[in-house]
Amino acid sequence: MFKNAPLPENCPPTSAHQAQNELRLYRILNGNVLDADAFLTYRQLYPENKRYRNLCVAFAVSMFTTVESALAAYRASIERNKILGTHLAELILQSIDGVYEINSSTGHCSFWFYESSKFAEIPCVQIVQIDENT
Amino acid sequence: MKIPDTYKLNFHPLDLEVVEVLDFQGVPVLTVEQNHAGFKYLSYLLQYAEGGVEQRLVVPVTEARLEALKSGQISVRDAFNTSELEQVFCLLYDEATGEALESWMLPSEVFGGMNPVKEGWRLVELQL
Numbered sequence: 001m002f003k004n005a006p007l008p009e010n011c012p013p014t015s016a017h018q019a020q021n022e023l024r025l026y027r028i029l030n031g032n033v034l035d036a037d038a039f040l041t042y043r044q045l046y047p048e049n050k051r052y053r054n055l056c057v058a059f060a061v062s063m064f065t066t067v068e069s070a071l072a073a074y075r076a077s078i079e080r081n082k083i084l085g086t087h088l089a090e091l092i093l094q095s096i097d098g099v100y101e102i103n104s105s106t107g108h109c110s111f112w113f114y115e116s117s118k119f120a121e122i123p124c125v126q127i128v129q130i131d132e133n134t
Numbered sequence: 135m136k137i138p139d140t141y142k143l144n145f146h147p148l149d150l151e152v153v154e155v156l157d158f159q160g161v162p163v164l165t166v167e168q169n170h171a172g173f174k175y176l177s178y179l180l181q182y183a184e185g186g187v188e189q190r191l192v193v194p195v196t197e198a199r200l201e202a203l204k205s206g207q208i209s210v211r212d213a214f215n216t217s218e219l220e221q222v223f224c225l226l227y228d229e230a231t232g233e234a235l236e237s238w239m240l241p242s243e244v245f246g247g248m249n250p251v252k253e254g255w256r257l258v259e260l261q262l
């Protein structure tokens with residue numbers, strides 16, 4: 001049912017839900033191409049990392065609810081000597097794409113995509129290069 | 135964060151698996167981790183070093199203290215400043231494998247003078 005199956009037990013959590021209407025989210029990308037590699041989960045990035053093998057959030061695609069929250073995460077990561085990406089994509093997700101959970105404090109959104117969701121067909125409003133000085 | 139060699143361990147005392155994420159922002163910033171005996175630890179991503187190495191601060195945490203943290207009654211900084219066992223661990227992990235590479239153990243009173251966790255950071259803002 002979900003991409004990247006098998007997922008850990010009780011994943012996604014029951015608190016995750018489908019979008020009622022269109023859901024506008026922002027994804028930090030490495031490049032300006034919106035292909036399957038643009039939607040890798042933490043688990044896919046580090047499949048051999050034993051510490052996250054049962055962590056549900058690691059099986060979700062990391063997104064943000066606002067440009068500001070995405071840039072805040074980008075900047076915080078730079079301060080930790082980690083570059084999350086180079087571009088920011090503004091995407092429109094639908095209920096048919098999957099379920100999600102938002103951390104209202106940080107604006108981070110964990111999105112678990114349904115297997116049937118097609119990344120290439122997700123509407124993309126724009127992809128812009130992240131200006132490190134913004 | 136540079137830690138004096140005095141506090142460096144020649145073994146890795148903690149074998150932890152991440153069981154909950156309190157702050158994930160593309161990378162796991164603040165996590166709850168657990169050892170094989172079921173004891174929980176709070177873990178904060180401090181920074182990355184060259185070669186895909188993550189440096190984390192780790193303190194033992196009880197359920198009561200974890201709830202206080204989640205409800206905003208105590209700040210993240212204070213959770214590390216006032217470790218219940220008066221010890222703070224610093225660990226280097228291989229990001230690719232999750233293997234611990236180096237470990238330090240600091241007494242709380244020493245760590246308090248170098249605590250790099252930002253002040254005022256609460257997971258939930260208190261309603262006054």
